[in-house]
Amino acid sequence: MELGRVVSELGLEPLATGDLTRDVQGGYACDLLSDVLAHAEAGDLWITHQRHLNVVAVAKLRDLAGVIFARGNRPSPDVVARAAQEGVNLFLSSEPAFEVAGRLHRLLHP
Amino acid sequence: MKLADLAQLLGAEFVTGAEYADREVTRAFAADLLSDVLAMVQEEGVLLITGMTTPQVVRVAEVMNMGAVLFVRGKYPTGATVEYAAGAGIPLLAASGDMYETCGVLYQAGLLPARRKGFRLDRPASPSRPPA
Amino acid sequence: MTGPQAPPALRLKRIYEVAPRDLERAGTVSTEVRRELLALGMSPEVVRRASVVCFEGEMNMVLYSEGGRIILLVKEDRVELLFSDRGPGIADVNLASQPGYSTAPDWARELGFGAGLGITNMEENSDLFKIRSRVGKGTVVRATILLGVPFF
Numbered sequence: 001m002e003l004g005r006v007v008s009e010l011g012l013e014p015l016a017t018g019d020l021t022r023d024v025q026g027g028y029a030c031d032l033l034s035d036v037l038a039h040a041e042a043g044d045l046w047i048t049h050q051r052h053l054n055v056v057a058v059a060k061l062r063d064l065a066g067v068i069f070a071r072g073n074r075p076s077p078d079v080v081a082r083a084a085q086e087g088v089n090l091f092l093s094s095e096p097a098f099e100v101a102g103r104l105h106r107l108l109h110p
Numbered sequence: 111m112k113l114a115d116l117a118q119l120l121g122a123e124f125v126t127g128a129e130y131a132d133r134e135v136t137r138a139f140a141a142d143l144l145s146d147v148l149a150m151v152q153e154e155g156v157l158l159i160t161g162m163t164t165p166q167v168v169r170v171a172e173v174m175n176m177g178a179v180l181f182v183r184g185k186y187p188t189g190a191t192v193e194y195a196a197g198a199g200i201p202l203l204a205a206s207g208d209m210y211e212t213c214g215v216l217y218q219a220g221l222l223p224a225r226r227k228g229f230r231l232d233r234p235a236s237p238s239r240p241p242a
Numbered sequence: 243m244t245g246p247q248a249p250p251a252l253r254l255k256r257i258y259e260v261a262p263r264d265l266e267r268a269g270t271v272s273t274e275v276r277r278e279l280l281a282l283g284m285s286p287e288v289v290r291r292a293s294v295v296c297f298e299g300e301m302n303m304v305l306y307s308e309g310g311r312i313i314l315l316v317k318e319d320r321v322e323l324l325f326s327d328r329g330p331g332i333a334d335v336n337l338a339s340q341p342g343y344s345t346a347p348d349w350a351r352e353l354g355f356g357a358g359l360g361i362t363n364m365e366e367n368s369d370l371f372k373i374r375s376r377v378g379k380g381t382v383v384r385a386t387i388l389l390g391v392p393f394f
Contacts, residue, residue, distance in 0.1 A: 026210070027210040027214075028208065028209075028210050029140060029208070029209040029210040029213060030142060030161065030183075030208075030209055031141060031142035031143045031146070031354070031357075032142050032161065032162075032351075032352055032354070033351070033352075034352055035142075035161065035183070039183070039208070047210065049141050049142075049143055049146045049357070050143065050357070051342050052344075052351070071146070071150060073342070075342075076342065095223065096139060096140070096141075096150060096223050096224070097140045097141060097209070097213070098138050098139055098140040098159065098213045098216075098217065098221075098223045098224070099217070099223040101140065101209065101210045101213035101214055101217070102213050102214055102216070102217020102218070102223075103217070104210070104214070105210065105211065105213065105214025105215075105217065105218070106214065106217065106218055109214070142354050143354050143355075143356075143357040143359075144297075144301075144354050144355065144357075145298065145355075145357040145358075145359035145360060145363055146357055146359065148294045148297060148298065148359075148363050149359050149362070149363050149366070152290070154286070160354075162353065162354040164265070164353055164354065165265075165266065165268075165269065166265075166268055166269045166301070166353075166354070166355075167354070169269035169270065169272060169273050169297070170269070170297065172273055172276070173272050173273060173276050173290070173293035173294070173297060174290065174293070174294075175286070175290070190266060198273075
């Protein structure tokens, strides 16, 4: 499903958006960067409570469709700036990871 | 949802606490960071979904009066974590699915997200104030 | 005879030692404190708040300090948790208190610690919260939960 549609269906707040026409292949929910590096797949939307600067680097390395910061966990401006620079899509959701994952899963696998 | 039904739905197994198979959970919280659990969970009996198997996870589950801990990504707790949970009466389950998929299945099955009574306004960060 | 100036009577005092980097035991003071408060018949809300404050304070001490102690004081009108460590101290307490700010090393983050919410969680669950720190000396935190006061 196209990222732009996922964003509007889930009501995500865009923080940094490069390419909203990207195809979202699936989701990955995790707060451990090493695990995301090892197991997330290209095209996944990453749902996390983490808001460390390295989130951007991991998303870039794994070629993820984007990152959703859950439970209103707004990252600092330097994280957003780095993402804009690197062309990594960042979004904010006020819902906790369980709910974001649940709704994304239902959207992608109706 | 009874823990037994949840286990069946996910193909998960009880690591300890199978005697609590009839316990009902209605709300869930998924996180790997313990501070998030401490910050967000205010109700009792919540299901914790996590990929962390340290003994601290079970201690957090105990002090927050959580209903059960479900380990995802194939993480299987051992040693101190299991012993402590058994002693404290906290059922532990292990599932092979990842957190996203597990949340998806449970959300679809009607499990609700854990609620917090009030949210702190998370404004864009401001520079550090000088000490008063 | 207790006059209006008399301090509230002490119901319970416990002292716990916390060893640095002891991840095997980290979190056990919090579970002990919970048990003590439940045994005194405290409300679940007060027990939960005290447990959260204690867990975060204890984890901070285990992860970052040279060790120290936690004192639990239960008085007629309040639960107090006093944390004191032997250093290294926090250079900028305001910065360290900001949600999301963390100096946790990678190994701690990979164990699910270092979300940068420790002090925030302590403060949000306390009615009165005071932190003093001196680099090279140590950090002292006093967290108070007032009984019979509404909590929002």
